[in-house]
Amino acid sequence: MATANTSDSAALTVRDLSIFFGGNHVLKNVSLDIAARSVTAIIGPSGCGKSTFLRALNRMHELVPEARMTGGIRLFGDDIYARGIEPVVVRRRVGMVFQKSNPFPTMSISENVTVGLRLNGARDKKFLVQRTEQSLRMAALWNEVKDRLHAPAISLSGGQQQRLCIARALAVQPEVLLMDEPASALDPLATSKIEDLVRELKKNYTIVIVTHNMQQAARISDFTAFFYLGEMVEFGPTAKIFTNPAQKRTEDYVTGRFG
């Protein structure tokens, strides 16, 4: 089992993480540190546990019936699975963007951005307006939508909707942003904009991204973890994983011999 050494600059510390869905052991004793203000890519063939691992980082896996986990995950030292910690609180600190963009269809662009804030009780209009602009700017969407903030969110293109979802996640000022194949449904130009955005966001956020696209992982990530059959086979700097992986299974996967 591959492990990564503890680092003082770890945003997320995962130790001996195992996840079960009923009797199905889907994630097996995973340990690694995710460095703060970096991009960590999770790669591996379908069914290897990538998305399950990602969702464990903000307790989204608990939405699956009969989900059970052992081991621990700390977010900047805080045990996110400690007794009394509400998953909603964790998800405010660890935001998530999904493969298929999911703006709330009945809401406008600005309403989508502020929905998380309003659900947490924010009411000050000036604050909401400021946070809307700030979040849309961070998501590189402000210039495209600033003149139609009250337009329906679904009037945006696919790529714009995905950036809106990123803005929505950023609005609550998370510490970590999880991305589950955020560009897989987008055209190359929209994908390029998402990738540029990720590079910009990592200056202030820790990003963990699941991707099937190894070239994408090579382009935008600092570290890469390769998963296979529920195990983390190898973890290290992206440059090393893609030029000289230590494990044969990693070599076989990145050279297309399986997966």
Next chain:
Amino acid sequence: MDNHFEAGLDELRHKLLTMASHSETAVNRAVQALVQRDSALAQRVKDEDRVIDHFEVEIDDLVIQLLTKAPLATNLRLVTVAMKISQDLERIGDEASKIAKRARDLSMEPPIKLNLDLPHIAGLALDMLKTALDAFVNKDPVAARAVIPRDKEVDALNKQIHATLARHMVENPDTIGRCLHWMVASKSIERIADHATNVAEDVVYLCEAQDIRHTGVKSGIVA
């Protein structure tokens, strides 16, 4: 793996080895032309250098095509190393042409009375190249590393030849022109050994992802 891509890699290996065969043949013929004063053979070496040049262009084209498939890990190293090896083989072809040119010039003048044994030093250089290429085929970094220290012997022999020729020129000024031709030919063989060393270093990189160029580790042995 994508069968088309794998076929591309096979084609790349095949082209490289065919190019190597042409470069080795060119050196052998050039040295033979020099020793046997065969101007026709020398001209043939010069004329056929374009075949080697064409291989370099073909291999570069194939490498670019393969790079568009975004190869990774060993495939990435193979593709980039192949480009570098083809450059060294093309330079070896150029050195053979230089030797052939000197052979042609010398064949038109009386021979000098010296036993320089260029075939011996050429044999050493070509054996280094053959061993490096065998290491490439067999993915053998140990064999590749063993090539590197042999360059010293070729360097030393070249220096000896130069010293011998220099003394001869002092004692026999009327042979200066001819001796200079022999010096250039010997230097070309020393450069061929350098290129063989480069190929060996590239094979180490291919197999181990370790770049041992310019490390000052002349032995090529892992520290």
